[in-house]
Amino acid sequence: MFRHTPLRLTTLGLMAAGSLIYAIIAGFFGLEILAEIAILAILVIALDLVAGFGGMVSLCHGALMGVGAYAFTVAANEAGMTALPAMVLAIALSAAIAFAIGAVCARSIGIYFIMATLAFGQMGYSFVFQSSLFGGDDGLSGAPRLDLSALGIDLTDSRTFAFYAIALVALAYLVAALTLRSGLGRSLVGLHHNEKRLRALGLTVWRAKATAFAISGAIAGLAGCLAAQHTQYISPGLMSWTVSGEALVVVILGGLGTLVGPILGAILFVVLKHEISSITPYWHAIVGLILIAVVMSRANGVFGFIEARIAARTRTRKPTLKEADADA
Amino acid sequence: MLETRALTKSFGAIHVTKGVNLKLEKGERRVILGPNGAGKTTLFNQLVGEITPNSGSIYLDGQDITAMRVADRARLGLSRSYQKNTLFDGLTIRENLGLSAAVALGRGQGLWSDPLQSPEVVETVREVAAQVDLAPYLDASVNAVSYGIRRQLEVGIALATRPKVILMDEPTSGVGPEMSKGFHRLLKALPRDLTVLIIEHDMDLAFDVADTITVLNYGEVVFDGLPEAARSSQLLKDIYLGAWEDA
Numbered sequence: 001m002f003r004h005t006p007l008r009l010t011t012l013g014l015m016a017a018g019s020l021i022y023a024i025i026a027g028f029f030g031l032e033i034l035a036e037i038a039i040l041a042i043l044v045i046a047l048d049l050v051a052g053f054g055g056m057v058s059l060c061h062g063a064l065m066g067v068g069a070y071a072f073t074v075a076a077n078e079a080g081m082t083a084l085p086a087m088v089l090a091i092a093l094s095a096a097i098a099f100a101i102g103a104v105c106a107r108s109i110g111i112y113f114i115m116a117t118l119a120f121g122q123m124g125y126s127f128v129f130q131s132s133l134f135g136g137d138d139g140l141s142g143a144p145r146l147d148l149s150a151l152g153i154d155l156t157d158s159r160t161f162a163f164y165a166i167a168l169v170a171l172a173y174l175v176a177a178l179t180l181r182s183g184l185g186r187s188l189v190g191l192h193h194n195e196k197r198l199r200a201l202g203l204t205v206w207r208a209k210a211t212a213f214a215i216s217g218a219i220a221g222l223a224g225c226l227a228a229q230h231t232q233y234i235s236p237g238l239m240s241w242t243v244s245g246e247a248l249v250v251v252i253l254g255g256l257g258t259l260v261g262p263i264l265g266a267i268l269f270v271v272l273k274h275e276i277s278s279i280t281p282y283w284h285a286i287v288g289l290i291l292i293a294v295v296m297s298r299a300n301g302v303f304g305f306i307e308a309r310i311a312a313r314t315r316t317r318k319p320t321l322k323e324a325d326a327d328a
Numbered sequence: 329m330l331e332t333r334a335l336t337k338s339f340g341a342i343h344v345t346k347g348v349n350l351k352l353e354k355g356e357r358r359v360i361l362g363p364n365g366a367g368k369t370t371l372f373n374q375l376v377g378e379i380t381p382n383s384g385s386i387y388l389d390g391q392d393i394t395a396m397r398v399a400d401r402a403r404l405g406l407s408r409s410y411q412k413n414t415l416f417d418g419l420t421i422r423e424n425l426g427l428s429a430a431v432a433l434g435r436g437q438g439l440w441s442d443p444l445q446s447p448e449v450v451e452t453v454r455e456v457a458a459q460v461d462l463a464p465y466l467d468a469s470v471n472a473v474s475y476g477i478r479r480q481l482e483v484g485i486a487l488a489t490r491p492k493v494i495l496m497d498e499p500t501s502g503v504g505p506e507m508s509k510g511f512h513r514l515l516k517a518l519p520r521d522l523t524v525l526i527i528e529h530d531m532d533l534a535f536d537v538a539d540t541i542t543v544l545n546y547g548e549v550v551f552d553g554l555p556e557a558a559r560s561s562q563l564l565k566d567i568y569l570g571a572w573e574d575a
């Protein structure tokens with residue numbers, strides 16, 4: 001079950017403080033990277049919720065993010081909605097589509113679940129690719145940014161936008177963490193461990209899975225809204241299965257089922273990508289090698305590795321304390 | 329409380345349940361005996377809906393539940409434990425019991441609060457832990473406790489739904505005689521209005537707790553009656569003890 005251990009809270013605090021400080025001091029390029037990290041972090045929070053905790057490994061989360069980005073852009077550009085209601089609509093639509101996908105895929109597990117979600121993702125991708133309303137291959141431009149001028153906040157400024165992006169990561173994290181400690185979240189973890197038993201206890205399994213998938217889809221949709229507002233241009237590439245695959249890599253790199261780990265993974269991934277790609281065009285290969293090293297180490301990602309090391313240390317210390325008690 | 333009429337099931341050419349008629353009154357404790365492969369577990373699987381019978385019907389509290397889904401039957405107060413441990417590995421014993429209680433209270437899909445912290449669930453976990461002697465192990469991970477403890481948790485999870493009818497599939501299988509005895513004390517301490525159906529291999533223990541006994545052999549009910557009659561039944565000795573010695 002999900003718990004906020006001191007290590008997790010400390011890591012969250014450090015990441016929040018670090019990104020806020022960076023948002024204050026960074027130049028334009030640094031702020032772009034920060035926004036990129038934030039978008040990926042929200043997406044991997046969404047994915048970890050279902051994959052890490054519920055065992056529902058999805059390859060359609062890129063597409064769900066795309067639904068958010070496209071719905072937001074179309075609602076704002078074509079339907080003339082202002083940014084806030086367009087965001088709400090986009091997130092609701094992502095959630096609804098995710099609920100349907102979750103309901104259909106609920107019966108399949110493991111590799112079949114992955115394949116089914118991949119199929120849904122590809123359907124979304126080719127639909128957008130072919131549709132003229134969605135700009136086809138060319139994509140869509142002109143998505144507005146949220147207008148917070150009433151609060152004296154100007155999101156067209158990239159520094160302010162970076163703070164906004166960090167705030168949305170915090171929002172996504174809060175939703176995921178609250179979901180995990182709700183009845184649904186408890187059932188989700190239970191389903192991962194023993195679906196048959198939960199059914200025998202009276203849980204309507206498909207609905208629990210679909211609801212969890214819907215919440216995850218809503219968070220992915222939020223990532224899509226942020227992506228659309230960041231670049232103010234979206235293309236079908238956003239919905240490609242490779243985006244989902246990359247998100248999965250980041251979740252595993254960071255630490256499946258820890259919620260904190262994938263955010264750390266997003267930071268590492270984006271920073272590594274930019275650092276290494278400035279040295280060599282083969283950055284994918286380097287990231288691949290790192291991923292292999294992480295998987296081969298048998299630790300649960302970078303964060304899992306840290307957690308295990310610290311747990312091992314406290315374990316070796318505790319018996320000595322007990323012995324001291326016994327001696328006294 | 330629980331009734332089957334002419335329940336029949338076959339897997340291909342093997343007939344595992346042959347026209348089984350069973351009737352349990354409220355609060356009755358019935359033990360099912362029968363050699364390996366007699367179809368005892370398959371009968372349970374049909375009662376809870378994990379396997380669909382070929383024909384016949386099942387009634388719970390007067391309601392026909394034959395076509396009802398597993399989760400819906402559970403919500404009517406039917407609970408079971410498994411012959412082979414079916415736990416939430418990796419979670420603590422408290423979480424295992426809490427999850428069961430939360431789902432049974434209809435809070436398995438709630439979004440606004442943590443059911444594991446709710447007073448009803450906390451209270452149920454405490455009571456069940458006391459019933460099945462798990463109180464000292466509540467915060468241990470299922471992976472870290474002995475087989476015997478896991479076996480008790482298996483029943484604990486079924487009890488945590490606060491069922492009207494509980495089906496236990498060889499609850500003491502694989503545990504030592506000491507633990508077995510403890511378990512039968514536990515059974516006797518269950519609330520009297522709980523209807524209990526137990527599959528049990530150990531004859532002495534079976535006679536100890538049973539109000540009534542049903543003997544299954546090759547999917548057929550070959551005896552249905554009081555323990556005293558079962559004890560003196562030559563038929564039962566032939567079938568059951570014969571097969572028992574073979575096994």
Ligand SMILES: Nc1ncnc2c1ncn2[C@@H]1O[C@H](COP(=O)(O)OP(=O)(O)OP(=O)(O)O)[C@@H](O)[C@H]1O
Nearest residue numbers: 339342344362363364365366367368369370371411
């Ligand atoms: N899903 C299945 N498919 C095919 N045959 C099955 C299936 N489940 C059970 N059987 C067969 O049905 C018969 C009855 O099995 P069941 O598990 O109900 O026996 P049991 O009385 O519980 O035995 P035990 O005392 O060993 O637990 C066995 O011959 C078994 O091999």
Ligand SMILES: [Mg+2]
Nearest residue numbers: 368369370411
């Ligand atoms: Mg059996």
